[in-house]
Amino acid sequence: MTDTSIPSQPYSAANEAGFGDYFALLKPRVMTLVVFTAFVGLLAAPTPVHPFVGFCAILFIAIGGGASGALNMWWDADIDAVMKRTRRRPIPAGKVTGADAFGIGIALSAFSVVFLGLATNWVAAGLLAFTIFFYVVIYTMWLKRWTPQNIVIGGAAGAFPPMIGWAAATGGVSIESVLMFCLTFMWTPPHFWALALFMRKDYDNADVPMLTVTHGRRATRIHILAYTVLLAVLALAAGFTSIGGPVYIATAVVLNAMFLRGAVQIWRRDEDMSEADNFRVERKFFKLSLLYLFAHFGAILVEAGFDKFGVWA
Amino acid sequence: MSLSKQHELHQRRFGRNLAVGVILAGLIAIVFGLTVVKVTGGDYQTPATQSVSQ
Numbered sequence: 001m002t003d004t005s006i007p008s009q010p011y012s013a014a015n016e017a018g019f020g021d022y023f024a025l026l027k028p029r030v031m032t033l034v035v036f037t038a039f040v041g042l043l044a045a046p047t048p049v050h051p052f053v054g055f056c057a058i059l060f061i062a063i064g065g066g067a068s069g070a071l072n073m074w075w076d077a078d079i080d081a082v083m084k085r086t087r088r089r090p091i092p093a094g095k096v097t098g099a100d101a102f103g104i105g106i107a108l109s110a111f112s113v114v115f116l117g118l119a120t121n122w123v124a125a126g127l128l129a130f131t132i133f134f135y136v137v138i139y140t141m142w143l144k145r146w147t148p149q150n151i152v153i154g155g156a157a158g159a160f161p162p163m164i165g166w167a168a169a170t171g172g173v174s175i176e177s178v179l180m181f182c183l184t185f186m187w188t189p190p191h192f193w194a195l196a197l198f199m200r201k202d203y204d205n206a207d208v209p210m211l212t213v214t215h216g217r218r219a220t221r222i223h224i225l226a227y228t229v230l231l232a233v234l235a236l237a238a239g240f241t242s243i244g245g246p247v248y249i250a251t252a253v254v255l256n257a258m259f260l261r262g263a264v265q266i267w268r269r270d271e272d273m274s275e276a277d278n279f280r281v282e283r284k285f286f287k288l289s290l291l292y293l294f295a296h297f298g299a300i301l302v303e304a305g306f307d308k309f310g311v312w313a
Numbered sequence: 314m315s316l317s318k319q320h321e322l323h324q325r326r327f328g329r330n331l332a333v334g335v336i337l338a339g340l341i342a343i344v345f346g347l348t349v350v351k352v353t354g355g356d357y358q359t360p361a362t363q364s365v366s367q
Binding site: 016017018019022050052053056059115118119 | 325326328329331332333343346347350354
């Protein structure tokens with residue numbers, strides 16, 4: 001990216017960024033969630049979309065999500081360098097400069113929003129632009145280092161993709177797309193707080209005001225249970241809208257029962273019990289949370305497929 | 314010092330340059346594909362002009 005400039009630091013060929021390093025700026029693992037949920041939102045929508053337009057819509061939403069990831073890495077490079085989980089990211093590893101990450105993030109943000117607007121409609125493009133703004137400015141720059149509710153608010157950014165996918169197909173927002181948003185939004189806090197319970201030193205060192213640090217671990221356990229109860233209500237409610245159906249309801253009943261059981265176990269445990277078995281229950285809950293989200297959106301996808309082929313008709 | 318035909322830099326950055334090339338080719342394919350879909354789908358169809366009968 002800066003081939004013609006004179007490097008200010010000693011040149012090291014071994015530390016030169018490859019394509020994979022630039023790709024890593026886009027947070028590919030987060031992108032899989034974005035792609036999957038946006039795809040579900042697009043297919044669950046009642047309006048059919050041309051397959052190529054649908055493919056492009058998902059691609060541009062993924063690029064927009066990746067762009068916000070690059071901007072997040074640019075801003076958070078100082079925190080990433082401290083945390084064990086993130087210290088091998090391209091900027092703290094010295095592979096990519098912060099300025100490059102910023103440039104890539106801004107360019108891809110503009111590209112993804114404009115192309116999504118041209119390929120589908122400007123409601124979807126506007127939602128994507130707002131998502132990028134929300135994640136980078138509201139969450140990363142403002143709230144992440146300021147409030148222990150950072151995860152709750154930041155979760156909204158990750159919850160927008162199914163709504164954008166739905167808007168790409170329908171040109172609007174509806175109760176179904178709002179419920180899909182709520183599903184990811186309410187799922188994010190218990191998912192990350194469970195992680196924070198067994199990765200506590202990371203957040204302590206980085207001085208990020210996680211709930212575990214500011215309000216204590218007991219309060220975090222109570223919060224996990226409260227959000228899991230609210231999540232269960234929303235997840236089951238979605239089953240009675242047009243995106244739901246027998247497969248979704250069956251999935252939601254089983255997984256919410258398991259998730260609630262895990263949350264109750266976390267709530268009943270204290271630090272001594274968790275330390276004794278190296279946070280076995282918290283780790284199990286975190287793994288279950290990954291399955292939880294993919295299974296719910298997978299069930300919505302199955303229901304959408306059944307609708308298209310008239311299985312329940 | 315003479316410049317070699319294939320500089321070490323070119324070899325080192327081959328993967329990166331290849332990826333940029335593939336991305337640019339993909340962009341062309343996407344723009345072309347979208348244009349075909351939009352035009353054949355009637356998204357940019359101009360309204361039919363009405364002839365004035367005498």
